[in-house]
Amino acid sequence: MTSATPSPPGALTDRPGPTGTTAHAGSSGPPGPAAGLPPRLFLVLIAVCTAVTAANIYVAAPLLPLMAKDFGSTPSGVAWIASVAQFGYAAGLLFFAPLGDRVNRRRLVAALSLATTAALALGAAASGTTALAAAILVASAATVVPQLLVPLVAERAPAHRRASHVAAVIAGLFTGVVAARVVGGLAGQAFGWRAVFLGAAALTAVLGLASAAALPKEKRRRTGPLFAGLAQLPRVVRSSPELRRACVRQGGMYGAWSALWTSLALLLTGDGGDGYGLTTGAAGLFGLFGLAASVVAPVAGGFVDRFGAAKVVASAYGLAAVSVPLFWLGGERLWALCAAAVAVHAALVASHIANQTLALTTTSTPAVANTAYVVAGFAGGAVASALAGAAFTHWGWGGVCAVAAGCLTVGWGATSPVVRGWRIRR
Structure with a gap:
């Protein structure tokens, strides 16, 4: 995993330090070569596997109208x-x-891929929303393979190409997030939502096991409890103001994005008689706007290196703030909805790159810090998704936009220089 010279305790710097490699506890040395794959092919395989596994988290979102019809409910x-x-x-x-950092990644990736495959298959056979939710919960918990592969890619990459290699995997992750909406919506319209789940299960099994087989051989010497990294989380978060700021800001940004994109299918398909009345497949094509915005990833990385993470995050929040009124207007104007979809996704990508760089370079335990950061982001997204569903039911699309605006206000307001200064003076 990429790391950096850690900042001294309490340091308030937003500019990432130099990068290098960090030896993992319990490892006998750097990873060996992959199982006969050229470096470029290995990177492509990992990026594709990352895209597929990341897509599993969002595969249900574009299929909500089809699920509702199957279970005799409403999309909201x-x-x-x-x-x-x-x-x-x-x-x-x-x-x-x-x-x-503590067990053989080959075995871990294979086991998690098989667990995800089984859960998705059970989800496809679910007879009700409770069984489906349980299957999705297990599948999503096991589909953390991208966060196991990104550090490995960083370790294997040449020093002068490390950032570009990691960026390729992150690009795969965001491509998977968007593809879940596009491909899932089209395939669901053509074959039904259950077929989409079965297809996702098959892809996960094939690519997950192929990636596990291609991973370098490792000899782990586990020291201490298996979940020692989890026990370190509170201390690491408490000791790093910069990490806490990155967690809160990304939680707010991801919450706004998740509230809007989770509910977008409801607006596009016209739940409750309002909206555009599009088919599930046509609604899924809106994901292409998010895919177009993913091209900002390399640009955002260069800006972080040049101007520092703080300025990139501030710019991303400004772009997201502009997207919210555009989304509100998009309730009746399709052009505004298209522009907003591009803007909020570009904001999420730029914010993620800047905040994750900050999280990885401001502590001496980047693996634990990265876990705290990603968990905070997805927790914010999960809470916002739940609130957005209720808001859409009671107040329509305007309620969803209000939830997104609230997430951005909390994420930025709780970490703004004014609030930090007030706390220090107290």
């Missing part, structure tokens, strides 16, 4: 299922992501 009545996936992923990050 089953919207809470999408938030279950994010809670499950956050829980999986807490328990499984820190294990990458």
